[in-house]
Amino acid sequence: MIHVKNITKTYGKKANAFVALKDVSFTIPTGKTVAILGKSGSGKSTLMHAMSGLDRPEKGEVLIDGQDILKLKARAVDNFRANKMSFIFQSFFVQANESCYDNVAMPLEIAKVPRSERRKKVEAALAAVELLDKKKSRARDLSGGQKQRLAIARAIVNEPEILFADEPTGNLDSTTGEVVEDFLFNYVKQRNATLIIVTHDPDLADRCDARIDIKDGVVHKITGLDTPVKAKKPRIAKRKIQ
Amino acid sequence: MKVTDIIRRAGRSLRQAKTRTLLTSLAIGVGAFTITLSLAGGQGGRDYADAIVTANTDVREIVVSKESEDVDAIPRYEEGGAGRPSQAQGGAFTQGLEFLSLDDLDDMATVKNVVSVTPNYTPGVDYIQSESSERYQATVTTFSPSVSLEYAAGSVDGDLGNDEVVLTEEYAETLGFNTPADAVGETVTIGATRQQTAFSGGDLERDIFSFTIRAVSSESGLAFRSQGSLLVSMETIKELYTYVNEGTPGYNNFLIASVIVENADQASAVKADLEAKGYTAQTSEDVLGTVNTFINVLLGVLLGFGTLAVITSVFGIINTMYISVLERTQQIGLMKALGMSQRDVGALFTFEAAWIGFLGGAIGAGLAVVGGTITNPLISEALGLGDIFLLIFTPVQVLSVVSGLILISILAGILPARKASRLDPIEALRTE
Numbered sequence: 010m011i012h013v014k015n016i017t018k019t020y021g022k023k024a025n026a027f028v029a030l031k032d033v034s035f036t037i038p039t040g041k042t043v044a045i046l047g048k049s050g051s052g053k054s055t056l057m058h059a060m061s062g063l064d065r066p067e068k069g070e071v072l073i074d075g076q077d078i079l080k081l082k083a084r085a086v087d088n089f090r091a092n093k094m095s096f097i098f099q100s101f102f103v104q105a106n107e108s109c110y111d112n113v114a115m116p117l118e119i120a121k122v123p124r125s126e127r128r129k130k131v132e133a134a135l136a137a138v139e140l141l142d143k144k145k146s147r148a149r150d151l152s153g154g155q156k157q158r159l160a161i162a163r164a165i166v167n168e169p170e171i172l173f174a175d176e177p178t179g180n181l182d183s184t185t186g187e188v189v190e191d192f193l194f195n196y197v198k199q200r201n202a203t204l205i206i207v208t209h210d211p212d213l214a215d216r217c218d219a220r221i222d223i224k225d226g227v228v229h230k231i232t233g234l235d236t237p238v239k240a241k242k243p244r245i246a247k248r249k250i251q
Numbered sequence: 252m253k254v255t256d257i258i259r260r261a262g263r264s265l266r267q268a269k270t271r272t273l274l275t276s277l278a279i280g281v282g283a284f285t286i287t288l289s290l291a292g293g294q295g296g297r298d299y300a301d302a303i304v305t306a307n308t309d310v311r312e313i314v315v316s317k318e319s320e321d322v323d324a325i326p327r328y329e330e331g332g333a334g335r336p337s338q339a340q341g342g343a344f345t346q347g348l349e350f351l352s353l354d355d356l357d358d359m360a361t362v363k364n365v366v367s368v369t370p371n372y373t374p375g376v377d378y379i380q381s382e383s384s385e386r387y388q389a390t391v392t393t394f395s396p397s398v399s400l401e402y403a404a405g406s407v408d409g410d411l412g413n414d415e416v417v418l419t420e421e422y423a424e425t426l427g428f429n430t431p432a433d434a435v436g437e438t439v440t441i442g443a444t445r446q447q448t449a450f451s452g453g454d455l456e457r458d459i460f461s462f463t464i465r466a467v468s469s470e471s472g473l474a475f476r477s478q479g480s481l482l483v484s485m486e487t488i489k490e491l492y493t494y495v496n497e498g499t500p501g502y503n504n505f506l507i508a509s510v511i512v513e514n515a516d517q518a519s520a521v522k523a524d525l526e527a528k529g530y531t532a533q534t535s536e537d538v539l540g541t542v543n544t545f546i547n548v549l550l551g552v553l554l555g556f557g558t559l560a561v562i563t564s565v566f567g568i569i570n571t572m573y574i575s576v577l578e579r580t581q582q583i584g585l586m587k588a589l590g591m592s593q594r595d596v597g598a599l600f601t602f603e604a605a606w607i608g609f610l611g612g613a614i615g616a617g618l619a620v621v622g623g624t625i626t627n628p629l630i631s632e633a634l635g636l637g638d639i640f641l642l643i644f645t646p647v648q649v650l651s652v653v654s655g656l657i658l659i660s661i662l663a664g665i666l667p668a669r670k671a672s673r674l675d676p677i678e679a680l681r682t683e
Contacts, residue, residue: 091590106267
């Protein structure tokens with residue numbers, strides 16, 4: 010269960026202040042797939058960063074299974090991310106010079122998984138995205154779709170409870186994109202994990218259980234979640250004039 | 252992250268930028284090379300100086316003389332007096348030195364831990380001659396059992412017998428022996444004149460002394476000893492001295508005496524006691540100290556160059572590490588997003604710097620050891636040192652050079668590592 014309560018994030022100071030998120034609240038039950046939709050600059054990426062503890066909003070709470078991660082110390086948030094969360098990015102961020110095996114092993118190293126257990130986990134993750142035969146290939150030799158599959162393997166290897174995907178198919182053609190989506194949704198279903206996809210692709214959003222529409226830093230509309238929080242009218246424009 | 256994983260990952264990152272890593276390492280390698288060589292040269296030089304001093308002096312020996320109170324004054328001539336070396340030695344006077352009398356020698360013997368006091372007997376003998384040769388000029392000096400000599404033939408273990416002599420190779424050849432071995436066991440005679448009879452103006456009284464050749468000393472890379480010197484025992488040289496000088500004004504007045512202490516550790520204490528009594532004393536350590544000072548100055552200059560090279564390479568490391576951080580911004584951002592702590596990110600780059608230092612140190616020191624080992628015989632040959640090597644590598648030195656450079660590299664990596672650890676993952680992952 011992810012509980013986002015009244016998050017406000019402002020960039021810059023005084024005259025240059027830009028409110029990226031304004032009083033955002035919602036609740037995502039465990040095992041749901043949620044799409045966060047919005048145009049670029051709407052604050053959807055900032056929201057994802059806040060939910061994962063990468064960014065620290067100045068106001069509000071992010072409760073994950075009852076624990077407010079914004080109140081945790083840096084080290085504890087790092088541990089939280091290493092063991093419970095994972096990320097998939099639009100531009101893959103696979104380590105081009107390293108083998109597929111080493112790419113996938115990185116989260117296990119960070120999470121201090123004993124070496125004896127790593128091999129099995131890495132191979133299972135690679136098998137899940139059908140890349141086991143590329144184990145020893147360098148990541149740079151893979152195609153775009155394969156790279157994103159590798160990124161998925163890296164994201165699921167430590168069996169996270171929450172998966173964040175930032176435009177996972179943004180750099181892929183629709184056919185490859187669909188294959189990648191399938192792997193992603195398969196994992197989530199098998200593990201009853203929570204998937205949060207940041208996208209502006211309505212087709213991808215349609216595959217999710219729920220969607221949160223964001224506009225100018227404010228939740229515009231929430232569909233498919235049991236406890237829809239009533240959207241507040243944007244008051245940012247007024248602030249700006251002042 | 253576990254330390255072993257960080258170290259392995261650091262090594263892997265460096266392998267992915269092989270050329271850059273290697274070039275940066277080579278810069279430190281130059282410093283490591285110079286420092287290792289200069290340390291080896293310093294060690295070799297000191298050992299060499301040590302060997303020279305022990306080959307020529309006795310570590311238990313203190314050389315004592317007496318400075319006159321008015322050191323700078325040119326001595327006044329005294330009629331019939333023996334007060335001045337110039338008169339006693341019948342020639343050049345030694346400015347600033349006073350004679351040591353028998354009383355002085357007795358005085359020295361009262362100092363604690365002194366085993367013996369022997370004056371430096373300098374009997375002016377006339378010639379040396381073998382059974383089948385002409386007469387040749389010769390100088391006789393005292394054989395010291397504790398001074399190491401190299402022998403071309405025969406050897407002396409312990410002290411020399413009273414009717415025995417050690418010749419140099421040159422003398423053995425001049426006196427008509429085909430090989431040094433032929434000379435051993437043969438007899439030579441030394442002729443001497445009683446100086447008193449020369450002073451008194453009557454008939455000269457002469458005598459010859461017979462000796463058996465015990466051994467022939469060979470030329471050594473270490474020996475300062477005059478190749479013209481014949482070595483005889485202490486007893487013999489005293490006998491010769493007495494025969495030659497008895498009755499002359501300078502008889503039993505000596506310029507130099509050698510004081511033997513019980514063991515080498517006491518030398519400096521005895522030296523201090525002797526100086527308190529007004530004598531000038533020099534231990535073999537003092538002699539060694541002078542030589543070592545010279546070596547240390549040379550060593551310091553070389554070390555300075557090495558240190559300069561290391562300092563230069565430090566900037567190279569900092570630069571390389573900064574470039575590496577910039578290049579891997581995304582990777583750092585990703586690792587942080589995946590939960591890698593600031594400390595671990597810093598440690599990763601610190602270990603990379605350490606690897607560079609290790610590599611540079613190992614390459615530089617390794618090349619120095621290999622190169623030094625190969626050129627050692629050539630250097631010794633060129634300088635005529637025989638089988639003495641001037642570059643001596645010790646594992647401790649090499650290890651401390653390498654570990655020192657690792658430490659310096661780590662220090663150089665501090666700033667870039669800090670930059671990496673403080674990188675904002677959101678910013679880092681925004682870069683396309």
